[in-house]
Amino acid sequence: MAGNTSTPGATVAGRIMAILGAFDDHHPRLPLSDIARRADLPLPTAHRLVGELVRHGALARTDDDYVIGRRLWELGLLAPIASTLRETAAPFLHDIHAATRATVHLAVRDGHQVLYLERMAGRDSVPVVSSVGSVLPLHATGVGKVLLAHAPDDVRRGVLSSLPRVTPYTITQPGRLNEQLKQIRRVGYATTVEEMSLGACSVATPVHRHGQVVAAIGVVVPTLRRDRGGVTAALHVAAQGISRQLGALPPA
Amino acid sequence: MAGNTSTPGATVAGRIMAILGAFDDHHPRLPLSDIARRADLPLPTAHRLVGELVRHGALARTDDDYVIGRRLWELGLLAPIASTLRETAAPFLHDIHAATRATVHLAVRDGHQVLYLERMAGRDSVPVVSSVGSVLPLHATGVGKVLLAHAPDDVRRGVLSSLPRVTPYTITQPGRLNEQLKQIRRVGYATTVEEMSLGACSVATPVHRHGQVVAAIGVVVPTLRRDRGGVTAALHVAAQGISRQLGALPPA
DNA sequence: CGGATGCTTCCGCTCAGTGGAAGAATCGGC
DNA sequence: GCCGATTCTTCCACTGAGCGGAAGCATCCG
Numbered sequence: 244m245a246g247n248t249s250t251p252g253a254t255v256a257g258r259i260m261a262i263l264g265a266f267d268d269h270h271p272r273l274p275l276s277d278i279a280r281r282a283d284l285p286l287p288t289a290h291r292l293v294g295e296l297v298r299h300g301a302l303a304r305t306d307d308d309y310v311i312g313r314r315l316w317e318l319g320l321l322a323p324i325a326s327t328l329r330e331t332a333a334p335f336l337h338d339i340h341a342a343t344r345a346t347v348h349l350a351v352r353d354g355h356q357v358l359y360l361e362r363m364a365g366r367d368s369v370p371v372v373s374s375v376g377s378v379l380p381l382h383a384t385g386v387g388k389v390l391l392a393h394a395p396d397d398v399r400r401g402v403l404s405s406l407p408r409v410t411p412y413t414i415t416q417p418g419r420l421n422e423q424l425k426q427i428r429r430v431g432y433a434t435t436v437e438e439m440s441l442g443a444c445s446v447a448t449p450v451h452r453h454g455q456v457v458a459a460i461g462v463v464v465p466t467l468r469r470d471r472g473g474v475t476a477a478l479h480v481a482a483q484g485i486s487r488q489l490g491a492l493p494p495a
Numbered sequence: 496m497a498g499n500t501s502t503p504g505a506t507v508a509g510r511i512m513a514i515l516g517a518f519d520d521h522h523p524r525l526p527l528s529d530i531a532r533r534a535d536l537p538l539p540t541a542h543r544l545v546g547e548l549v550r551h552g553a554l555a556r557t558d559d560d561y562v563i564g565r566r567l568w569e570l571g572l573l574a575p576i577a578s579t580l581r582e583t584a585a586p587f588l589h590d591i592h593a594a595t596r597a598t599v600h601l602a603v604r605d606g607h608q609v610l611y612l613e614r615m616a617g618r619d620s621v622p623v624v625s626s627v628g629s630v631l632p633l634h635a636t637g638v639g640k641v642l643l644a645h646a647p648d649d650v651r652r653g654v655l656s657s658l659p660r661v662t663p664y665t666i667t668q669p670g671r672l673n674e675q676l677k678q679i680r681r682v683g684y685a686t687t688v689e690e691m692s693l694g695a696c697s698v699a700t701p702v703h704r705h706g707q708v709v710a711a712i713g714v715v716v717p718t719l720r721r722d723r724g725g726v727t728a729a730l731h732v733a734a735q736g737i738s739r740q741l742g743a744l745p746p747a
Numbered sequence: 748c749g750g751a752t753g754c755t756t757c758c759g760c761t762c763a764g765t766g767g768a769a770g771a772a773t774c775g776g777c
Numbered sequence: 778g779c780c781g782a783t784t785c786t787t788c789c790a791c792t793g794a795g796c797g798g799a800a801g802c803a804t805c806c807g
Contacts, residue, residue: 248762248763248797251762254763256547257547260566271578284797286753287796287797288795290755295506296508299508301512312574313576315571315574316574316577319567319572321523321563322567334618337616341596344593364586366587498793500766526785540764540765543764
């Protein structure tokens with residue numbers, strides 16, 4: 244930046260990212276004044292930078308508002324967090340979905356939370372709260388428990404020190420969850436029973452790469468009382484297939 | 496930008512977008528010197544801006560290279576080009592894929608080309624050249640023909656004035672293709688027979704929103720000689736479902 | 748029509764940004 | 778291990794891109 248600023252030290256890059264950061268799930272479309280307010284920038288500054296971002300395709304103009312532009316979508320597709328795992332896993336996930344008609348997830352651990360990389364659902368699948376790019380608690384989701392079971396000790400300790408209740412069935416006692424995590428490591432899969440969302444149960448298994456658990460895949464079903472073995476087997480087969488292909492890729 | 500520049504008039508925003516533009520499908524990971532070269536920036540400038548982009552999560556550092564960061568992936572998910580159509584269509588597309596096991600596409604017209612918004616393939620689906628975010632010729636793909644059939648006259652004229660051959664079966668005569676487009680508008684679906692890719696045929700139908708064709712969905716199959724009616728019916732049902740839900744959304 | 752709201756433009760000022768040069772770090776061949 | 782090549786990191790005098798309050802314009806709505 245150059246002179247006459249109200250925020251000395253702020254950079255253009257920082258301002259640009261603040262403008263882009265004004266957009267989120269709840270605010271996918273924004274008028275200029277809202278962008279300026281949410282990015283904490285004076286209106287003419289926001290106006291100038293937004294105009295430039297539009298010219299570069301990073302933002303787009305609609306009738307009344309601004310939205311994230313196609314260029315960012317294209318660039319985002321290149322992010323390894325999205326591309327490698329998702330591309331490798333997608334065909335397997337599609338197969339699981341085709342076989343079970345259930346919602347299928349691919350997720351990674353993001354600090355103390357689950358980050359969903361992919362989600363596939365048909366119209367008759369159980370409604371779930373996850374969406375691609377969203378995060379949920381590790382301890383209350385199937386994929387989250389898998390990732391927690393295989394997380395470093397300090398991460399596990401941090402998560403176990405605070406287990407917020409989501410539904411009346413959410414596990415909030417550290418000892419009880421820790422026993423489950425041991426079981427998960429032993430039997431190779433995790434389950435939840437309405438711990439994240441009423442009416443939704445899940446089964447999940449780990450995905451390995453070069454001997455490390457790098458992701459988890461899971462399905463959401465209305466109940467675990469039927470066909471649990473079939474779902475679990477399908478997940479294992481898919482996880483093994485994904486793991487095999489990931490292992491064949493050069494180290495990251 | 497400020498003094499001492501080798502490119503007077505260049506802005507920081509433009510340089511940032513040039514840096515991000517250094518990445519593409521063929522170069523998803525790049526060392527600093529390659530980024531600088533591809534973005535046409537001096538090394539120290541690139542180094543400084545890349546460092547800042549990494550701090551903001553727009554780029555990420557791997558062992559040896561830089562990659563697009565998670566923040567851009569998250570932002571890209573918010574782009575309407577990706578979110579509204581894809582989210583509405585995804586469950587229907589999953590259903591088609593589950594029923595047919597074929598590769599399923601969602602695409603829009605992008606000027607004189609097809610832009611693929613979504614693609615679902617199982618491991619036993621016919622190999623296709625498309626990928627999410629990629630563009631292909633309108634005249635040689637099923638979804639492309641649908642979009643071309645419903646495109647404005649000037650667009651159609653522009654496309655028909657140059658029909659590059661992709662395979663020996665690609666239609667390169669404007670008159671012949673135009674007859675097909677009329678047929679497509681009449682019967683409500685399009686087909687291709689190895690016009691884009693040998694061994695791959697496709698069926699596609701339009702998706703409407705508020706009376707306008709805004710997208711196309713299609714499947715890729717090894718041959719049209721079997722079950723063409725079943726695939727076409729499934730596509731129509733899905734397209735109607737998607738169109739109905741799109742029509743229920745507020746005007747964009 | 749008039750007030751409220753949202754936006755667009757202006758331009759003197761200035762500090763964030765610049766990049767050649769130098770130095771450091773890493774790599775690979777011998 | 779040495780040395781040359783390659784890649785990267787740092788420095789800082791210089792300067793022009795960026796700034797934003799104020800003014801003006803556009804639109805909306807009662």
